[in-house]
Amino acid sequence: MRPLKDAQLGAFTFFASALPHDVCGSNGLPLTPNSIKILGRFQILKTITHPRLCQYVDISRGKHERLIVVAEHFESSLSDFQKQGKTASPETVLQIAYEVLEGLEFMNKHGMVHRALSAHNVLMDCKGNVKLAKFGLYHMTDHGADVDFPIGYPSYLAPEVIAQGSFHPSDSSHDAAPLPSGPKTDVWSLGVLLFELCAVRILHKHLHTGIRYFSFSGCMDDIVTVLAEEHGCLDTIKILYIKIHFNGTLRVCRYFAVMTFMFLSSRPTPAQLLGDPVFSGISCFYTPFQKPVSLFSSSLRCAHLELPEDISDLCKDYLSERAIDEVYHLWCLAGGDLEKELTNKEIIQSKPPICTLPNFVLEDGESFGQGRDRSFLLDDTTVTLPLCQLRNRLKDVAGEAYYPLLEDEQSSLPQSNSSNELSATVTLPLIIRERDTEYQLIRIILFDRLLKAYPYKKNLVWKEARVDIPPLVRGLAWAALLGIEGDIQAKYESIDKDTPIPTDRQIEVDIPRCHQYDELLSSPQGHIKFRRVLKAWVVSHPDLVYWQGLDSLCAPFLYLNFNNEALAYACMSAFIPKYLYNFFLKDNSHVIQEYLTVFSQMIAFHDPELSNHLNEIGFIPDLYAIPWFLTMFTHVFPLHKIFHLWDTLLLGNSSFPFCIGVAILQQLRDRLLANGFNECILLFSDLPEIDIERCVRESINLFCWTPKSATYRQHAQPPKAAGDNGFGKAATYYSSDYQDMAKTDLSREPLALCDLKAEVSPRISAEDLIDLCELSLAGPTKRTKAGRPKIIAVDIRSVEDFSRGHISGSINIPFSTAFSPDGELVQCPTSGILQNYRGRVIVIISHPMKSAAMFAAHLVKVNFPRVCILDGGINRLKPTGLLTVPSPQI
Known part of the structure; x- marks a missing residue:
């Protein structure tokens, strides 16, 4: 949206038509309220x-089908110009006419009319x-079908509109609404409007000059006479003299009268x-x-970049340089209340419940109760929203905060009188940060600049x-x-979203239901967009199919990009x-089963006690976790929670959902x-x-405690170029996806599903073990609070082997000392030295792998966390x- 500049924020309200409560649609569901249709x-x-055109900003839905619209607003209008009694010059009339036509033509290109x-x-x-x-009132109300008042003003409506008569949606006598x-x-x-602007004022002016005669020819006589009578100047027209034709302003008025007051078929368009x-x-x-170039397109975004003529003007009011929707968002955070502002101006008037009782009729036909509440009629008064409270809230924000330097390696928070307060805000809960006006201003400005520099500043966005x-x-x-780039609009438009398909x-x-x-x-409108986006995905992915849950996946993206x-x-x-x-293959059972098996291993890895209990009662992930992962939790959480969850999910790799x-x-x-x-189950x-x-x-x-290869899946996405997608320096090792790494002889090998299910603990690759050991010795970032390494290798081979x-630093607990050749437990291996390593990542090393799996399963059974197996063993x-x-002892 464009900057606020010298404009203000204005709000006006109206009511949508109420629908009967006992009527359902053709699908058996309750009818959608008209207020939601308008929204x-x-x-x-x-x-x-x-x-x-005045920029629309937001719409709010209140009680009893009330809607409040927020838009760009200016105090001065053409009505004020007329009330001042000023005479409009021909140049002014032409300028106003041209600019109004510019706005009307732009609306017509978008399929809209003002009305x-x-x-x-x-x-x-x-x-x-x-x-x-x-200008959008006619469009948002479906040409007036969703409200009980007419759109437009009788003295300005065209004859063909008046001839259609009034239409009330609640009136059952009308079968259909009039044509748009x-x-x-x-x-x-x-x-x-132009007749009011110039002709009427000039006619009043010449009334005092003694001019006695004026006439129009042809059908224009009757049209102008009707208009003059409507505006109370018929007598003035009759006494004007013909030489007024030489007045430039009236010539302009006469021209527009001829051009615009024609019959519909001959009348020109804007x-x-x-x-x-x-x-x-x-x-x-x-x-x-x-039109400004969008962020994702093939056009150069800076092609029409212009610097202000006087940069010193920017220093006068920083807030006015911000986008209108941004200012309104901050106004709401600063305590702005639309209903309160309209109530203060007596646009919204509350009544006691006793005064809102409906009518009732006696047997003799006598009715009692209140008449029609006039507050439900249209009052198009626009109330200016005061920004003083917002400006006062942001008065301590330094000017540098509005223009942050992206190349500065220092803190992203600009220096200001409240810099300490902002630094402290970062540590507060997210819900508080999102409601902090000053903090949100800083973050919005920073992200706005980073996104405008995307993809060049992609790393800083991360x-x-x-x-x-x-x-x-x-x-x-x-x-x-x-990583969205390119001309996405052209690609989307090229997809056939209209031809019927079986998935419809x-x-x-x-x-x-979504x-x-x-x-x-x-x-x-939401349902239409839902249908188009889902169908576009199905059509453009012929190798995949629509599974229930895809609509839930689409919901967050559609909500955030409703107009795109x-x-x-x-x-x-x-x-x-x-x-x-x-996941959306026609036969996805092998993919789902592998995913759930890895998830079971993650539960055992992080919480063995819980894993043991769930396995004992038979409450396996197949019973509850499929909707979680098939919809990435959008089926079980409301949107406001999904937003916070996905803010972090998008920073992680494909294994992060296991941790969630x-x-x-x-x-x-x-x-x-x-x-x-x-x-x-309940x-x-x-x-x-x-x-x-x-x-x-x-x-x-x-996520940071889970080795990369522990969540390896052979049905995951094939390797691709890895990017920076971690959680900071302390978790750099865990940030990239294991599937993205180049495969070597030390990489983890695929495992058959039946073998994977037979193992309680996950496997890790040899390269994972080597990297973890090296990182644990390189510095304190990979150590526990006590300074101990996060990993310990347990070699269960014989003492001779x-x-x-x-591996350097590993400990030896021979498998034969704990288990008999038949696999029976002889002595608990956790009673000795291993007890000192509880809490670390324990890697079981052996050959063959069956012994390692049995040893790890026993550790999990006695509630040892973070137990995993080295894939391929010591070989x-x-x-x-x-x-x-070891060196031989002398």
């Missing part, structure tokens, strides 16, 4: 940006340029009027409007996303984290291969340990409240030359 249609208006054009809806900025207000108005309707309204020779002398002063992502820029930030029926069934508590996604279906589709198409590779699943189980740990199978049928911030924090900790060569390490042979 869905409104969203596209936020994308319509033009110098002649509510009037003097008080033609606003003027500080430079006297036209800004059309309330076209662009020519606004041309008539413009003619009336585009045709703009090309008329009458504007040849003024059009050269206007630069054609060029770095700042580790701290948090401002809600206002979350959609673009996610796209950057997913299932999509139609799933959409009305996150329908959200007003935006439950609107008809192409970006929602691109994000979804990049997200699925990274985290859900081959374990973190969820650990929050429910006490209840799971205390219950049996039936109770656990518990997960209605999942209790989950603390998402705690879940994210614990997931990161689990151990003495022939072993995998022999070619490396890293085995240590």
Whole structure:
């Protein structure tokens, strides 16, 4: 959106038509309230940006179908100009006409008409340029079908509109709404506006000059007479003299009267009027409007970059240089309340419940009760939202904060009088940070600059996303984290989303059940966009199929990019291969089973006690975790929790969802340990409240404790170029995906599903073991708080084999001392030295692998955490030359 500049934020309110409560739609579901329909249609208006149109910002839905619209606003209007009694020069009339037509033509290109054009809806900025207000009211109300009041003002409506009569959606006598108005309707309204602007004032002026005669010829006599009578100047017209024809202003008025007050078939459109020779002398002063280039396109974003004429002007009011939607977002954080502002201006008037009782009728037909509440009628008064509270809240923010230097290697938080306070804010819970006005201003500005420099500043976007992502820029930030680039709009438009396919029926069934508590996604526009994005994904991935749950995956991306279906589709198409590779195959059983088996091993690795209990009662992940991973938790959490969860998920690799699943189980740990199978089933049928911030924090900790190769899956995404996607220097080793690493002789080998299921503990690769040991000796970043290494290698071969060569620092607990040749436990291996290493990552090294699996399974059974097995055993390490042979004692 464009900067606020000298504009203000304005709000106006109206009511949508109420629907009967006992009527359902054709699908058997309750009818969608008209207010939600309007809310869905409104969203596209936020994308319509033009110098002649007031920018729409937001819409809020209240009680009893009340809607409050926030938009760019200016105090001065054409109505004020008329009230001042000023005479408009021909040049001024032409300028106003041209600028209004510019706005109307731009609307027509987007398939919209104003229909509510009037003097008080033609606003003027500080430079006297036209800004059309309330131009979207006709569109958002479905041409007036969703409200009980007419769109437009009778004195400005074209004859064909008045001839259709009024239409009330609640009136059962009308079978259908009248046909929508076209662009020519606004041309008539413009003619009336110009007639008011120049002709009427001049006629009043000449009334005092003694001029006695004036007439128009042809059918224009009757039209102008009707208009003059409407505006109370019929007598003036009759006494004017013909020489007024020589007045330039009236010639302009007469021209527009001829052009605009024609019959509908002959009346020109705004585009045709703009090309008329009458504007040849003024059009050269206007630069054609060029829509700003979007972040993801093939065009050069800086091609039309312009510096301000006087940079010193930027230092006067930093807030006015920010985007309108950004200012409104900060206004809400600073305590702004739309209903309160409208109530203070008596636009919203509350009544006691006793005064709102409905009518009732007696047997004799006598009715009692209140009449029609006039507060439900349209009051188009726009209330200016005061920004003083916001400016006062941001008064301590230094000017440098509005223009951060991206190349500065110091802290991203700019130096200001409140820098210490901002530094302290970073440590507060995320929910508090997202409501802190000053902190959000700093973060929004920083992300705005980084995203404008994307992909050049992609690494910095990753770095700042580790701290948090401002809600206002979350959609673009996610796209950057997913690596979206190129002309996504052209690719999306090239996909056939209209031809019927077999999946259409299932999509139609799933959409009305997907996150329908959200007003935006439950609107008809939301359903249409849902359908298009899902169908585009299905059509563009012929090797995959639609599975239930794909709609839930689409929901977060569609919500954040509601007005950019192409970006929602691109994000979804990049997200699925990274985290859900081959999950949507026609036969995905082998992929799902491998995924659930690895998840079971992760539970045993991090929480063996819980794993043992769940296995004993038969509560396996197949019973509860499939919806978790198939939808990446979007099926079990509301959107506001998914946003916080995915902010971190997108920074991790494809193994991070395992850690999220374990973190969820650990929050429910006490209840799971205390219950049996039936109770656990009931518990997960209605999942209790989950603390998402705690879940994210614990997931990161689990992620950093998990060796890369422990979550290896042969059905994961094939190797690709790895990027920086970790959680900081302390977790650099764990940041990249094991699947992305080049395979060597030390890499982990694929394992058959039956063999994978037979092992309780995960396997790690030899290169993983070597890297972990080297990192643990390199510095304190890989050590525990006590300074001990995080990993210990336990070699369970015989003493003789151990003495022939072993990993440096490993300990030897021969398998034969703990288990008999038949596999029976002889002596618990945890009673000795191994007890001192509880809590570290324990790597079991042996040959053959069956002995290592049995040894690891026993450690898990006695609740030893972080137990894993070296894939390939000691034989995998022999070619490396890293085995240590002890020196013979003399």
